Amino acid sequence: xxxxxxxxxxxxxxxxxxxxxxxxxxxxxxxxxxxxxxxxxxxxxxxxxxxxxxxxxxxxxxxxxxxxxxxxxxxxxxxxxxxxxxxxxxxxxxxxxxxxxxxxxxxxxxxxxxxxxxxxxxxxxxxxxxxxxxxxxxxxxxxxxxxxxxxxxxxxxxxxxxxxxxxxxxxxxxxxxxxxxxxxxxxxxxxxxxxxxxxxxxxxxxxxxxxxxxxxxxxxxxxxxxxxxxxxxxx
Numbered sequence: 128x129x130x131x132x133x134x135x136x137x138x139x140x141x142x143x144x145x146x147x148x149x150x151x152x153x154x155x156x157x158x159x160x161x162x163x164x165x166x167x168x169x170x171x172x173x174x175x176x177x178x179x180x181x182x183x184x185x186x187x188x189x190x191x192x193x194x195x196x197x198x199x200x201x202x203x204x205x206x207x208x209x210x211x212x213x214x215x216x217x218x219x220x221x222x223x224x225x226x227x228x229x230x231x232x233x234x235x236x237x238x239x240x241x242x243x244x245x246x247x248x249x250x251x252x253x254x255x256x257x258x259x260x261x262x263x264x265x266x267x268x269x270x271x272x273x274x275x276x277x278x279x280x281x282x283x284x285x286x287x288x289x290x291x292x293x294x295x296x297x298x299x300x301x302x303x304x305x306x307x308x309x310x311x312x313x314x315x316x317x318x319x320x321x322x323x324x325x326x327x328x329x330x331x332x333x334x335x336x337x338x339x340x341x342x343x344x345x346x347x348x349x350x351x352x353x354x355x356x357x358x359x360x361x362x
Contacts, residue, residue, distance in 0.1 A: 128249055129176065133162040133194065134183035134210065139231075143181060143210070146239065150246055165189030174202045178249055184211040199224065206252070208245055254307055256300075258284060258291045267291065269307045273322050273333050275300050277315040287335055308356060310349045313342040320352045 130147065132140050140161050147157055160177070162168040166189050180198065184191035195207055207225045212232065226248055229241050255266040273285045277297050284291040301309065301317055308320040312331060318339060324332045329346055331339045341349055 128156060128178050128246070129158050129160070130179045130181065131160045131162065131168065131177045132181045133165060133168045133186070133191070134181075135163050135186045136183070137163065139183070139210075146242060147246070149239075150243060165191065165194035168194060169197055172198060172201065175204070176202075177205050179206045179208065179245065181208045181210055184209050195225065204252075206245065206249060251307060256303065258293055260291060269304060269309075269319070270321065272309075272319050273335060273337065274312075274319060274339060275309070275317040285337075308352065310352045311345050312339055312349055313345055318349065320349070320356050323353050326350055326353055 132143055134140050134143075140163075144159055151157060165182075165186055169189070180195075182191035182194055186194075191209055191211070195209075198205065198207070203224075209225050209228045210231055211228075212230065227241055227245055229238065252268070252270050254269045256269060257264055258267045259265075267284070267286070271286045271288075273287065275282060275284050275297065277283075282293040282295050282297065282300065284293060297315065297317060301311065304317070304319075309317050310320055312318050316339060318331060318333075322334045324334050326332070326341075326349070329341045329343070331341055331349065333339065
């Protein structure tokens with residue numbers, strides 16, 4: 128896991144590295160790069176160079192938010208974490224699609240849970256299912272899936288870019304993707320909670336603008352799953 132840490136306090140960089148290493152499950156699981164200013168980081172940044180970026184918001188000159196805005200122009204997928212002593216920037220963090228907003232000097236159990244959630248998010252983003260596309264087997268990342276539905280006795284996997292028509296049962300996909308936060312909206316549709324933009328009444332608005340309807344029997348479960356996912360990102 129390639130991790131970049133950008134903070135103008137060298138001592139805090141060392142603390143974060145030590146804390147992340149406490150989650151290590153095998154040798155060389157984490158590879159760190161250190162930067163003490165936004166300018167220094169931007170000068171050497173390139174797309175897909177890092178899996179996780181931890182930014183201090185309150186840096187001199189080019190602050191963390193400004194640095195993140197530049198990064199998002201080049202890399203839409205890197206997991207972005209803000210570290211700060213204040214919570215007043217939280218909505219701006221949302222604008223650059225930050226995965227989490229971590230407050231410094233908060234109770235350790237909360238802090239370490241947030242770090243753990245971040246590492247789990249990285250591994251969740253790497254999960255995939257195998258699909259057949261034009262007669263060729265390929266790996267499809269689960270984070271790219273919007274929803275899966277049953278249509279004309281086929282399984283249709285809807286992603287941001289295309290649809291994949293497969294054989295099988297929706298219940299098999301539901302079991303396979305349970306740990307990836309897929310929840311039924313009715314008996315024939317399975318929604319990726321992480322790709323929900325928001326929920327209004329019985330309508331689910333997906334990140335690509337698609338609107339899906341939720342049956343009364345499934346509304347509470349999918350709403351609860353979405354709220355829990357949203358709170359975990361910021362709490």
